[in-house]
Amino acid sequence: MSAIDPLVQANREFAQSFAGGLPGTPARKIAVVTCMDCRIDPVRALGVSVGDANVIRNAGGLIVEDTLRSLAISQRKLGTTAIMVIQHTRCGLSTYDDAEFRAELEAETGVAPPWGPSPFGAQEDNVRTAVEQLRTSALLPYTDDVRGFVFDVDTGLLTEVTQ
Numbered sequence: 001m002s003a004i005d006p007l008v009q010a011n012r013e014f015a016q017s018f019a020g021g022l023p024g025t026p027a028r029k030i031a032v033v034t035c036m037d038c039r040i041d042p043v044r045a046l047g048v049s050v051g052d053a054n055v056i057r058n059a060g061g062l063i064v065e066d067t068l069r070s071l072a073i074s075q076r077k078l079g080t081t082a083i084m085v086i087q088h089t090r091c092g093l094s095t096y097d098d099a100e101f102r103a104e105l106e107a108e109t110g111v112a113p114p115w116g117p118s119p120f121g122a123q124e125d126n127v128r129t130a131v132e133q134l135r136t137s138a139l140l141p142y143t144d145d146v147r148g149f150v151f152d153v154d155t156g157l158l159t160e161v162t163q
C-alpha cells in the first residue's frame with residue numbers, strides 16, 4: 001500500500017461532486033506566490049475559490065527562475081495583474097544553512113545542485129527582497145500591485161510587510 005493510494009481513492013469521491021467547466025484564466029486576476037509548507041492552504045486562508053487565482057509554490061515561497069517563468073505566463077497568457085507573496089513563520093528554510101545543504105548534496109551525490117543559492121534570513125527581509133525582485137522584473141508587465149505578507153502558521157493571520 002502506497003501513501004498515495006488513499007489520495008487516489010479520495011479523488012474518486014471528490015470527482016463525484018466536482019462542477020468543472022471553469023476557464024483556466026483566474027477570475028480574480030491574482031497570482032499568489034507562497035511556500036510549499038503543509039500548514040498553508042492558500043484557497044481557504046485567502047477566501048478564494050477554485051478558478052480564482054494562480055498559486056505558485058516552492059520551498060520558501062522564493063522568487064527563483066521558475067517562479068518568474070510561472071508569473072510571466074500568469075500575467076501574459078492568463079490575464080493576472082496582481083501578485084501576493086506570502087512567506088510564513090517557522091519556515092523549514094530557516095532551520096538549516098543553504099550553503100551547507102548544497103555542499104552536502106554535492107558531496108553525497110557527486111552532482112552540484114542545478115538551482116542557485118537560496119539565501120534565507122529574517123522573515124520580513126525575505127519578503128521585501130521578493131517583492132522588490134517582482135517590482136523590478138522586466139519580464140512582468142504588471143508590477144504596481146505587488147504586495148508581500150507573512151502568514152503565521154499558528155494563528156492563521158497574515159501580516160503585510162511594508163517596503
Ligand SMILES: [Zn+2]
Pocket residue numbers: 035036037059060061088090091092093
Ligand atoms: Zn516555508
